[in-house]
Amino acid sequence: MDSTELKKLLMEKSRTMPNKARRVTEYLLSNMREASFKSIGDVADELEVSKAQLVRVAQMLGFSGYAELKGCLQNAVLEQINPAAFIAREVTNEDSISERIFRAEHANIDDTMSQLKDEDIDKFCKIMKKANNIYFMGWGISSLVVELFQLRLVVMGCKARLLQRGSLSLWEQVRSVKADDALVVGELPSYALEVTEAVEITKKRGAKIITITDSAAAPVCRFADLSFFVSAASPTFGSSIIGPLFLAHVLTSELAESLGYHAKTAFEEQEKFLRDERIFHPTFGLKY
Numbered sequence: 001m002d003s004t005e006l007k008k009l010l011m012e013k014s015r016t017m018p019n020k021a022r023r024v025t026e027y028l029l030s031n032m033r034e035a036s037f038k039s040i041g042d043v044a045d046e047l048e049v050s051k052a053q054l055v056r057v058a059q060m061l062g063f064s065g066y067a068e069l070k071g072c073l074q075n076a077v078l079e080q081i082n083p084a085a086f087i088a089r090e091v092t093n094e095d096s097i098s099e100r101i102f103r104a105e106h107a108n109i110d111d112t113m114s115q116l117k118d119e120d121i122d123k124f125c126k127i128m129k130k131a132n133n134i135y136f137m138g139w140g141i142s143s144l145v146v147e148l149f150q151l152r153l154v155v156m157g158c159k160a161r162l163l164q165r166g167s168l169s170l171w172e173q174v175r176s177v178k179a180d181d182a183l184v185v186g187e188l189p190s191y192a193l194e195v196t197e198a199v200e201i202t203k204k205r206g207a208k209i210i211t212i213t214d215s216a217a218a219p220v221c222r223f224a225d226l227s228f229f230v231s232a233a234s235p236t237f238g239s240s241i242i243g244p245l246f247l248a249h250v251l252t253s254e255l256a257e258s259l260g261y262h263a264k265t266a267f268e269e270q271e272k273f274l275r276d277e278r279i280f281h282p283t284f285g286l287k288y
Helices: 004-014 020-028 032-037 038-047 051-060 066-080 082-089 096-116 119-132 142-155 170-176 193-204 219-223 242-259 261-274
Strands: 134-138 160-163 181-189 209-213 228-229
Touching: 004 020, 004 066, 020 032, 020 038, 020 051, 020 261, 032 066, 038 051, 038 066, 051 066, 119 193, 119 209, 119 228, 119 242, 134 142, 134 170, 134 193, 142 160, 142 181, 142 209, 142 242, 142 261, 160 170, 170 193, 181 193, 181 219, 193 209, 193 219, 209 219, 242 261
Parallel strands: 134 160, 134 181, 181 209, 209 228
Antiparallel strands: none
16 A cells, blocks of 8 residues: 555545544544654554554554554655655656756755744754764765765864764764764664664763754654754655755854854854965855
């Protein structure tokens, strides 16, 4: 059963269900990704129903139990981030790929912006300014996002370090993190176990954790002191990084303004570096 068929089933069945059961199906429709990652106990607590009620709803939908329903939800979510499946569905679409990408990326930026709160930006800046060292961690395409973060903070004169899997695992690298440090972790699906466990280790060491994900159901979020959510839908590849990069641009710009004189001094030093004609062609502009 694909995501379209599952949504149709949930909508059709909910019309004839009792109120409590209908509330469960409406939740599943609106929070498919979150529900696919949460345990039956977590979903029951959030809806204030019993686990037995969730099992009964699953059986009313035609599943043997909640475990089978959850498996179907997970398959539907994985289908949405599977490029091959996405393209297979879209081949009959009359719009061009470029038009669909254009609309999707505009929606990603709009949705990311709508989830950004002033109080969270202020908290981000306070954590960054208070931290002795700032570490950045990502896996796969998420590493591209955190690398931009790290690059910009270095240019601003912050002690920012990038953690990437190489000769050392992420578990080994986070051993150097201290209680007065901060970790910014980017985690778009698929969610990596090593990232989750490395974040858990970092949390136990007392460091502040900032997560950038597409969903509150991302495993790293349970360790977060501050979470930012982005939209990363894509009609081709699994996840887009336009929304996350937009967030990185906004947050680092806000931090630069918050740092004031410190950032100004760092930018002046960077400008001197950009004027080094052994490295750059100043005639064509000086940007970094």
